[in-house]
Amino acid sequence: MNKDEKRELQRKRLMDNKAYQTMSGLTRYMDRYYLDALIGIIPGWGDAITLLCVVPFVYFSSRVIKSIPLTLAVLNNALRDVLLGMIPFFVGDVIDIFHRANTKNMAMIQGFVDGDETVIKQVNQRAWQSAIVLIVLLLLIALMIWALISFGSYLYSLVASIF
Template sequence: MSELQSNRRRQAQKELGLTDEHEEAQIERAMKQEEERKKKKELRRMEIEESSSYRATQTIAKWMDKYFIDPILGFILPAGTGDALTSLFVIPYIYVAACKVRSFPLTLAVIFNVLRDVAIGLIPLWIGDIVDVFNRSYVQNARLIVGFVEDDKEIIEEVNRKAFWTGVLILIFCAIIYLLVRLAVQIVEWIGSFF
């Protein structure tokens, strides 16, 4: 009965010139386009989540930060070697952020997190390795990527809002890493001069 009333109401509005068929068609097209957009977005999300690179980011985060492989390698390997080695594990994160998610701000955030991790790990006398236990850059990167893939508005908005300053901080951390490596080389040369 409500459908009959709805049809009668539409007919009465049409007779009075209160409805516009063209407008209704536009609304219907817009609704179909939105529905198609949502389907495409869901398919893309599923495609990313099923990719080996996305799964690798989750596995790397678990091993490097939750099982503390990152700081352990920093303790075991010679100064800076552990950090250089573990920073290679960021490649899947950068690939997912840049090629799968296709987000420049997310890619900047991932790069910033790993550079911060490297800079912390390069602090001499195992201080950096101790601090590295609490840094957990791989878990942070995994959280950001999952947020983008699952369309978490808060994470996306935060990363996008901070993109410019993240780029600036990347440059600063590159300079800090350069200075820390130079310092480490000078210390090794100084120690070597005694032998």
């Protein structure tokens, strides 16, 4: 078996993986059919559900492909999507229509599966940047949660004082 045949066999094995099939379905429904934006309408829970959808991407990039830079990039896209989706008054839901984090994650993973040197090099070069952005995104998400809870408490006390 020559090098190209081995590469094609490896590619087929990766694409037949259950996690890969799940990622393909999630990408189709969440981004192409705008389910991400629709789920995001549910206050609080929508973003949590959307974040759960990244689990197969993280599993595949970390356990099947075994690439830390790819896993960091996948988490980066997912957390950016959550942060943007948390913007209140349906602004975040509209942004979710255009951000398409699952499509971006699938394209990066597909690049690794196909052995696309450009994608692999780009993801590997941005590994440190991804790690730093990941920390910043986690802090911003925590701040956004605090702000939304504070705003909700304020609205609740305002309504309660009226009655």
